[in-house]
Amino acid sequence: KQVLIFFFRVLELVFVRIIHYWLHPNFVWRLSNYSKQLKQLSNQLQIFVQNIVTEKKSQYRDHKNDLFFSEAKTRKCFIDHLIQMSEDDNWHDQELLEEAQTMVVAGSESLGSVKSFTLIMLGMHPLIQDKVYEEIYDIFGNSDRTVTADDLTEMTYLEMVIKETLRLFPVTPVVGRRVNQNIVTDRYTLPEGSECIISILYLHRHPKIWTKPLEFNPNRFLPEEVSKRHPYSYLPFSGGPRNCIGFKYAMMAIKTVISTIILRYRISTDFKSVSEIEFSPGVVSKAKKGYLIKLKSRC
Ligand code: HEM
Structure with a gap:
């Protein structure tokens, strides 16, 4: 739990620097209290990761020649x-x-943020939740076995629900790029050398691309609907050569957690509409008022 608090604070401090332009020059930043705090937290984080790496490294050396490490x-x-x-x-x-x-x-x-937004969306949309539950129940029945990789490929409707959640709540709301050659659009020219911010949040809620953009509708991600849109109209993991390298793992991790919860609990929430859910600004978007949901056991 303490490590999660570290992450939270580290990202907060990074965001403080991003939005306060006078903290951008290194010499000013190094004099600030934020920088000292960030350094302390980074050291603690480093110790946490170092312990994992040391343990894994010794396992690797012990088993280097075993089948597990050499062939499989x-x-x-x-x-x-x-x-x-x-x-x-x-x-x-x-x-x-x-x-x-x-x-x-x-x-x-x-990951934490997407899982939380997905739970709120399921709580707000009971019929969609029922459909996800049916899909997951068809896979697991009454068994409480753990999720396998094959199970994940069968969770097609849940995947659409997660994609729709990521459309409305892209946890990385903006990405930045330096323009390395003039880009001419029908109305503007982005000059070489300039820096630009691409708002994924704005793109994902743009009414020219998404009809009724604030409506939560996982069917937008049916293959026939996806094929009608420009591939870059949906960019939760960004695009191009510097996109997110963890996107496949992310989808697997989110499906694993949500399917495990929904099989056991019915989710509800007091949130009534997407527009009610405000973001708190940060490197990773979060819900300003938290993620209040209620869980009722299905047993
Ligand atoms: C749903 C969860 C996630 C979302 C929405 C997400 C989204 C993003 C986005 C938008 C970027 C920015 C790329 C850019 O600047 O164009 C990014 C970068 C990155 N992500 Fe993720 N990410 C997620 C989970 C993960 C996970 C689980 C990992 C690792 C296990 C990961 C590793 C990375 C790394 C290493 C980069 C930097 C890539 C680079 O600069 O080349 N992400 N992610």
């Missing part, structure tokens, strides 16, 4: 791949640690 490549998790690459290519420990840290930070708050 598909069964390796991300950190095992990183460790193997670092051993084969002689990476410095610090490089390995930084890679692992990036993944932990990039993957924690974002």
Whole structure:
């Protein structure tokens, strides 16, 4: 729990720097109290990740020649791949640690936020919730076994629900790019060398692309509907060469958690409409008033 508080505060401090332009120059930032706080938290985070990496590394060295590590490549998790690459290519420990840290930070708050928004959407839309429940019940029945990779591929309606949640609540609401050559549109020219911010939130709620944009409608993600839209009209994981590298894992993690909850509990919430849910500004969007939901056991 304490680690989650670290992440939260780290992202808050990063956001403070982004929005206060006078904190952008390094020499000003280093003099600020925020910078000292960020340094302290980063050190604690580093210790947390270091412990995981050390443990995994010793497991890797002990089992390097076992079938699991040498042949069954598909069964390796991300950190095992990183460790193997670092051993084969002689990476410095610090490089390995930084890679692992990036993944932990990039993957924690974002996932938590999407799962929470998805639960609110299910609570607000009982008929959609019933449909998700039926899909999950068809897969698991009354069994309380854990979710497998095959199960995840069968959760097609839940996937549409998550995609629609990410449309209305893209947890990374904006991304930035430096323009490396003049870009001419029908009305404007973005000059080479300038920096631009792309608002994913604005794009995802644009009435020219989405009819009744504030209506929660997972059917927008039926294959025949998707094929009618420009591929870049929906960018929860951004696009191009620097898009999110964790998007497949993200979808798997969210499906695993939501399916486990919905199989056991009926969700409700007092939120009545999408427009009621305000964002609190930050690197990762969150609901300003929190994610109040009620869970009622299905047993
Ligand atoms: C639903 C959850 C997630 C969402 C919505 C999301 C979204 C994004 C977005 C919009 C970007 C920005 C890319 C850009 O600047 O164009 C990004 C970058 C990134 N994401 Fe995610 N992400 C999620 C989960 C994850 C997870 C679980 C991981 C890792 C396990 C991850 C790892 C990364 C990394 C490493 C980058 C930087 C990529 C680069 O700069 O090349 N993300 N993500």
